[in-house]
Amino acid sequence: MESNSFLQVINISKSFRGLNAVSNVSLKLNSGDILGLIGPNGAGKTTLFNLITGFLRPDSGTIEFLGRNLVGFEPHQNCKVGITRTFQIVKPFSHLSTLENIAVGCYNRTNDVREVEEKAWEILRFVGLEKKALYPASSLTTPDRKRLELARALGTAPKLLLLDEVMAGLNPTEESQIIDLVHKIRESGIAIFIIEHHMRVIMGLSDRIIVLHHGVCIADGEPRTVCEDRNVIEAYLGKGAYFAKN
Amino acid sequence: MHEQQQRQGYLSRGLSRRKWLIVGLIFIGLHFLPWTLAPQYVHILIMIFLFTIMGQGWNILGGYAGQFSFGHALFFGLGAYTSTLMFIHWGLSPWIGMFFSCFIGIMMGLFIGYLSFRYGLTGPFFALIMLAFAEIFHMISISWKAVGAALGLLIPLKGTSFVFMQFIDKKPFYFITLWMMVGSLYLIWRIEKTRMGLYFLAVREDSDAAGALGVNAFRYKMIAMMISAGLTSIGGTIYAQYLLYIDPDITFGVLNSVEIMIRPIIGGPGTVLGPLLGSLVLTPLAEFTRLVFQSYSGVYLMIYGMILVAVIIFLPDGLIGFAKGIINKAQRKVP
Amino acid sequence: MKFTYIVQSLLDGLLLGGVYSLVAVGLTLIFGVMKVINFAHGALMMLGMYSTYWAFALLHIDPYASILITIPLLFIVGVCFQKFLINPIIDAPEHNQLLLTLGVSLFLENLVVFLWSPNYRIVRTPYEFVYFYFGDLSISLLRFLAFCIAMLVALVVYLVLTKTDLGKAIRAATEEPRGALLMGINVRRIYWITFGIGAACAGVSGAAITPFFPVYPTVGGIFVITAFMVVVLGGMGSVIGAFVGGLIIGMADSVGGLFFPGAMKHLISFVIFILILLFRPTGLIGGTK
Numbered sequence: 001m002e003s004n005s006f007l008q009v010i011n012i013s014k015s016f017r018g019l020n021a022v023s024n025v026s027l028k029l030n031s032g033d034i035l036g037l038i039g040p041n042g043a044g045k046t047t048l049f050n051l052i053t054g055f056l057r058p059d060s061g062t063i064e065f066l067g068r069n070l071v072g073f074e075p076h077q078n079c080k081v082g083i084t085r086t087f088q089i090v091k092p093f094s095h096l097s098t099l100e101n102i103a104v105g106c107y108n109r110t111n112d113v114r115e116v117e118e119k120a121w122e123i124l125r126f127v128g129l130e131k132k133a134l135y136p137a138s139s140l141t142t143p144d145r146k147r148l149e150l151a152r153a154l155g156t157a158p159k160l161l162l163l164d165e166v167m168a169g170l171n172p173t174e175e176s177q178i179i180d181l182v183h184k185i186r187e188s189g190i191a192i193f194i195i196e197h198h199m200r201v202i203m204g205l206s207d208r209i210i211v212l213h214h215g216v217c218i219a220d221g222e223p224r225t226v227c228e229d230r231n232v233i234e235a236y237l238g239k240g241a242y243f244a245k246n
Numbered sequence: 247m248h249e250q251q252q253r254q255g256y257l258s259r260g261l262s263r264r265k266w267l268i269v270g271l272i273f274i275g276l277h278f279l280p281w282t283l284a285p286q287y288v289h290i291l292i293m294i295f296l297f298t299i300m301g302q303g304w305n306i307l308g309g310y311a312g313q314f315s316f317g318h319a320l321f322f323g324l325g326a327y328t329s330t331l332m333f334i335h336w337g338l339s340p341w342i343g344m345f346f347s348c349f350i351g352i353m354m355g356l357f358i359g360y361l362s363f364r365y366g367l368t369g370p371f372f373a374l375i376m377l378a379f380a381e382i383f384h385m386i387s388i389s390w391k392a393v394g395a396a397l398g399l400l401i402p403l404k405g406t407s408f409v410f411m412q413f414i415d416k417k418p419f420y421f422i423t424l425w426m427m428v429g430s431l432y433l434i435w436r437i438e439k440t441r442m443g444l445y446f447l448a449v450r451e452d453s454d455a456a457g458a459l460g461v462n463a464f465r466y467k468m469i470a471m472m473i474s475a476g477l478t479s480i481g482g483t484i485y486a487q488y489l490l491y492i493d494p495d496i497t498f499g500v501l502n503s504v505e506i507m508i509r510p511i512i513g514g515p516g517t518v519l520g521p522l523l524g525s526l527v528l529t530p531l532a533e534f535t536r537l538v539f540q541s542y543s544g545v546y547l548m549i550y551g552m553i554l555v556a557v558i559i560f561l562p563d564g565l566i567g568f569a570k571g572i573i574n575k576a577q578r579k580v581p
Numbered sequence: 582m583k584f585t586y587i588v589q590s591l592l593d594g595l596l597l598g599g600v601y602s603l604v605a606v607g608l609t610l611i612f613g614v615m616k617v618i619n620f621a622h623g624a625l626m627m628l629g630m631y632s633t634y635w636a637f638a639l640l641h642i643d644p645y646a647s648i649l650i651t652i653p654l655l656f657i658v659g660v661c662f663q664k665f666l667i668n669p670i671i672d673a674p675e676h677n678q679l680l681l682t683l684g685v686s687l688f689l690e691n692l693v694v695f696l697w698s699p700n701y702r703i704v705r706t707p708y709e710f711v712y713f714y715f716g717d718l719s720i721s722l723l724r725f726l727a728f729c730i731a732m733l734v735a736l737v738v739y740l741v742l743t744k745t746d747l748g749k750a751i752r753a754a755t756e757e758p759r760g761a762l763l764m765g766i767n768v769r770r771i772y773w774i775t776f777g778i779g780a781a782c783a784g785v786s787g788a789a790i791t792p793f794f795p796v797y798p799t800v801g802g803i804f805v806i807t808a809f810m811v812v813v814l815g816g817m818g819s820v821i822g823a824f825v826g827g828l829i830i831g832m833a834d835s836v837g838g839l840f841f842p843g844a845m846k847h848l849i850s851f852v853i854f855i856l857i858l859l860f861r862p863t864g865l866i867g868g869t870k
Contacts, residue, residue, distance in 0.1 A: 053458065079460035087458070092450035094518075095563075096444075103257055104448045107441045108460035113258040116441075120257075134256065136574065156460055314676040316683070359853070365862045370618040370679040371817075374809050375858065380804055382851050389845040498803065504687065511680065544691035544699070544798075551688030558681045559669050 005064060006031045006191060007052075007083075007160055014051055021047040022215045024061070029160070034182070034192045036206030036223070038199070040235055042060065044215040045195045046088060049162050052193075053085045054078045065160070079108055082159035086149045086166055088195075092137035097133030099124065099133045101148055103157025120155065127151045127181060143174040150181060155192075161185065163194040167201060179205060211235065253388070258439050276424060281418045288416045290533055294525040295423035296485055301509040301521030303428040303477030308507065309515030310434075310443065311470035312450025313368060317376030318506045321351040321475045323383055323497035325482025330399050330492055333410070340411040344483045351479030352472050354379075359471040363464050368453075377503065384498035398493025401486060411487040419488050425482070427522070430477060435518045437473075446470055447516070478506065508550060510555050514566030523565055528553075585717040598831015599728035600786050603735050604804055605811035605823035607782030610738070613755040613818030614775040616675060617667060620682035622783050622808060624689040629655055629784030631693065633791040634697060641826060644704055644792050645726065651788040652781050659780025662824050663773040663800045671772070686801075693798040701795040709792060727789040734785050735824055738778065742820060746807020751775055755818060807834075807847075810854045816864025826865065829853070 007029040014022045022044045029035045037045050052063055054075040063070040065185040070078060075085075084105075093101050102123050106116040124130040127147045134142060140148060146166055153161055163182070167175050175198070182205060184190055196202035202209065203223040211219040211226060213235040219226045226232055261269070280288050300322060308314045328350050329343030358379055362372045388396050404410045413419060437443040445466045448456035453463045486492045496502065513524030528550070535546040561568045604626060609810035611619045619625075629651050666685060670677055711722035742748035753761040754771045762768050786804075794800070811830050815822020830850050838846035857864065 017336060055454070055457075074462075075454075076460050079458060084460075085458050087455065089472045091452045091455035093448055093455065095451060096447055100444060100447075103418035104444055104456065104461065105459045107444065111441050113439065114255075117255070117257045124325075139574075152455075152459055312676075315681070316679075361858045367858075367862060369675040371813075373679055374618060374806075378806055378810065378851065378854060385844045385847055385851075388840070389843050408765075504683070522641060542695050544694040547687050548695065549692040551684045551686070551691065554684030554687065555681055557665065558673070558677050558684065559666070562670075562673060562677055 006033075006066065007193075008064040009052065010062045010064070012048075012051055012058045012063065014047060014056060014058050020215045022051065022058075022212075025212070025215070025217045026061075027217070027220065029191060029193060031191055032186070032189065033208065034194065034206050035062050036202040036209040037193065037195045037203060037212065038197070038209060039212035040206070042214075043212040045212055046119075046164055047215075049164055049193075049195065051086055052078075053083055053162060079156055079158070079215055082157075083162065084156045084158035084160075085155040085162035086153050086164055088164040088168065090145045090149045092140065092145055092148055094136065094138040096137055098129055098137055098140065098148060101137050102151045102155045105152040108156040123151050123154050126154070126184070128177075142169055143177070146170065146174075146178060147181070149168065150178075152183075154185065158190060160191045160193065163192060163196075165195055165197060167196055167198055175201060214221055257444075273428065277421070278453045280384045280420045282287050285416055287509065288420055290529060292488065294522075295420075295489070296481055297505060297509055297529065298427045298522045298525045299423070299430045299484075300478045300481035300506045301513075301524060302427075302434055303474045303481065304507050305474075305510040305515060305517075305521050306434065306437070306446070306477070307467075307470045307474035309510050309517065309520060310446040310450065311467055312446075313361070313363075313467055313470065314370075314373045315351040315376040315474075315503075315507070316373040317378070317380030317503050318474075318478055319498050319502035320376065320380040320385065321478035322482040322485070322502060322506065323380070323387070323492075323494075324351050324354055325479030326497045327387065327393060327399070327482075327484040328479075329483040330401060330486045333392065334402060335398065340483055340487050343410070343482055347479045347483045348476045351475040351482075355471040355475030356468060359468045363467045363471075366453075367537050377500065378500050380500070380503055384494050386495040387498060392454075394493070396486050396494060398491060398496070398530075400488040401492075403490070412490075419484075423484060423488075426480070431518055431522065433477075438518065442466065442469065450516070466556060504522055504550065508554060510564070512564055514564030514568075517566045518565070520564055520566050527565070582850040586839060587836065589718050591832050591841050592720065593724065594832035594835025595828055596720070596724040596728040597790075597835065598792055598828040599731040599735075600827075601804075601807055601811055601831050602824045602827025603731040603782050604786045604808045605791075605815065606732070606735050606738055607779035607786075608808045608819055609812045609815070609818055609820060609823040610751075610775055610782070611779040612812065613820075614751060615663075615667070615671070615678075615772055617678045617682065618675075618809065619776075619779065620679055620805060621662070621686040621689065622682075622779070623803075625655060625658065625780045625783040625801070625807035626689065626694065626804055627789035627796075627798065627801040628658065630791045630794070631697070632784070633788040634702050634704055634796045637791075638702075644706065644788065645730070648730065648785060648788045651784045655784025656777040656781040658784075660773045662769040662780065663776035667776070667823030668769070668772070686805075690798045690801070697798075698707045699798055699799045703795055704791050706792050721793070723793040727793070731786060733784060735820075738822060739781065739824075741778075742825045747774070756772045803847075807850070810850060812864075813854065813862075814857055814864060819864065822864050 007197055009025060009027045011024045011026055012022060013024055025048060039045055047056065047239060051058050056071045058071060059169060065081060065083060068081065092106065100118055102120040103116050106119045110116060124133055127150055129144060129147055129151060132144060134191065170178065179201060194202065194205065206223055207224045208221060209223050210217060211232050218231045218235060219229045304315060307559050325347035328347040329340045332338040332343045332346060333340055358376065387393055404412050406413050436533045445461050448461050449466050457463055469504050509524030509528055511522040512527060513522065514520030531549065532546040535549060539545040588699055608622050632651050632654055633644045633647050636650060637644055653696060663801060666681060667678065699737040699793060709723055713720045740794040750766045753766055754768050758768055807830060811826040812823055814829065815826030832854055834846055835862055837849040841848050
């Protein structure tokens with residue numbers, strides 16, 4: 001056990017009624033990294049996120065974060081420890097205003113209303129939602145809802161942020177805005193673990209990439225390497241695609 | 247910048263001075279009302295205040311934390327019977343008995359809350375579990391001679407006495423219920439501005455998302471349950487002292503659960519004034535209907551049913567929610 | 582306590598339990614497909630009872646024959662209920678749907694009080710005193726018939742669910758509404774059909790017990806809670822669970838009546854209910870069909 005390990009997932013597995021959603025996956029993430037997670041649909045990416053954040057309990061394996069084993073922790077406990085996630089299908093608190101949505105996140109670290117208010121406004125400006133601060137979350141457009149999802153998570157002052165397909169449903173302009181945000185978040189010192197389908201985006205953002213296929217980790221390395229990896233190509237394009245390409 | 251300065255203090259916003267003045271004047275004005283009204287109208291007001299208190303209790307759990315209970319009569323009955331039995335057998339002042347009522351109500355609430363919430367049994371499931379428990383106690387109180395069985399309990403008359411919370415005149419009850427109602431409104435209003443209040447709403451809106459943001463949904467549902475049960479139980483004590491008679495149907499009956507919850511639902515669940523508004527609409531309506539359709543005792547319930555259906559379909563956020571929606575549209579906050 | 586008393590009690594409980602089963606089957610069907618707990622289920626049962634009573638009192642139709650009227654009548658009531666009242670709020674939070682059915686239940690019960698007074702009404706048939714005797718045990722013909730009818734209808738529902746295309750569509754809509762839509766199943770149609778079937782089940786249950794049960798506006802009340810407990814016991818959405826659960830609760834109520842006075846006979850059922858909640862909230866059979 002290294003003393004400077006940030007997030008270390010060791011041989012984690014989860015199956016549902018005999019179907020192996022995630023099999024013996026291990027990964028390591030260091031503070032300040034952006035780690036990308038890709039894989040064909042159904043590969044187990046969101047399941048892995050659910051396992052790490054406590055929404056699901058692994059059948060076996062350990063999850064170590066800053067020296068603590070997180071297996072058995074519930075999501076809110078993981079949030080307190082410093083891991084926050086966003087959801088693939090955004091879950092805004094519809095009846096609450098944008099500001100209140102973010103405030104919920106901010107209350108994670110402090111009980112003081114004024115502190116929370118200040119912080120929430122800061123985050124509103126950070127993500128560019130300050131004009132919509134008092135609007136009910138249900139009135140936000142899709143890109144704004146994505147921003148809100150990010151903003152709420154930021155409110156919790158996480159050390160590690162798990163982003164689940166935060167770009168889905170956005171046009172290129174909106175996408176590049178979110179990409180900028182992700183860069184800003186990393187610059188503020190938060191490590192990021194990101195699931196994304198849009199290849200160009202995730203290749204550009206990530207320091208390293210992990211590829212899941214049928215719940216198994218088939219590649220783990222720098223974007224360029226992973227791109228050329230035979231197993232990865234075959235996973236996406238089918239057997240023989242590697243040879244066809246070459 | 248200017249806009250933000252203006253908005254500073256939104257989460258912890260208080261009322262403007264002008265609004266406090268208006269509230270204060272109304273409150274003071276209400277104190278003079280009982281001398282200007284005939285006793286039957288004072289009675290109606292007392293009922294409005296009482297059911298607002300209990301509706302507020304329901305509201306904390308149902309409107310704010312999103313756990314709709316169909317059996318709040320459980321707490322009402324537990325409160326009423328606890329203080330009454332202590333009064334009858336030990337001569338204990340209902341003011342003190344009220345604390346025991348509150349305690350018993352809270353304990354029951356925690357038990358049921360634990361059963362339901364730890365497995366995430368929410369929504370309609372929880373609603374009916376509460377109803378089932380209310381029915382259990384309904385059943386027990388009908389059959390158990392020690393608590394009067396089906397005949398119920400008569401509160402022994404001690405004449406006018408503050409200590410025993412008994413008054414020949416209605417006016418003292420008017421003031422007691424008025425002050426408690428205002429107290430409950432104030433309590434909810436204050437809770438709204440705290441972390442707990444916002445967490446309740448988060449749990450209501452999306453329990454999973456709340457969890458991901460550090461909210462222990464189970465814990466906050468239990469807290470809401472405690473406040474809710476306590477408040478409603480207290481209402482039960484006062485009701486018993488006012489009516490001087492309780493029986494299983496009046497206290498634990500399904501209709502009582504309906505009366506308690508329908509007011510905040512119609513008025514606006516999750517708002518401070520919802521239960522009051524609902525009471526102001528429904529109580530006079532019920533009285534009026536009773537007068538008009540004298541021989542048909544259930545007509546007001548038919549109207550309750552129709553209003554409930556109409557509100558659920560057309561105004562799901564209650565009257566206040568509807569009004570807020572219009573204001574939002576007017577202020578262009580909604581497309 | 583004599584052994585035969587207990588056996589007799591279990592027998593009576595089993596017979597009444599059959600009726601509970603049918604009521605619960607209707608409730609669990611509706612829940613399984615629409616995730617709506619139909620609080621008005623008891624009121625629907627009550628309507629079935631009144632329809633039987635009026636057919637008997639005004640048209641002199643034998644209560645068992647009028648079941649042929651009750652089934653289509655309540656089916657239509659159920660369909661209208663779903664189409665006009667539940668459909669508009671199908672996407673609303675679940676507790677709103679429960680509230681709506683509560684509102685309908687309040688309305689129906691008190692409409693009946695208004696129209697036909699709260700007085701108890703009784704159907705008297707020439708064969709109401711017929712009993713079968715087996716040694717020390719006796720079985721009332723009326724209760725036996727109620728049991729048979731309930732079991733028959735429940736069986737028909739079960740066969741429809743497992744053997745017909747409609748049934749498969751219903752089960753698909755229960756387990757995976759979105760997938761069912763993609764498969765070309767008209768889920769909206771399934772909703773009102775299922776609600777109609779559920780309502781018909783409630784109506785038939787009411788009709789079946791009318792010969793030996795008093796008819797009054799709020800008679801459905803205790804059946805709603807009992808049916809809910811049965812559904813929880815058997816597993817939300819499980820028809821077999823509702824079937825078995827009904828029989829168990831029926832027997833529990835009956836044996837309870839031996840030991841506890843009056844309304845307290847339900848005590849054993851309630852205790853079972855709490856125990857299930859504590860130790861096996863998914864029900865005995867679990868949420869599968």
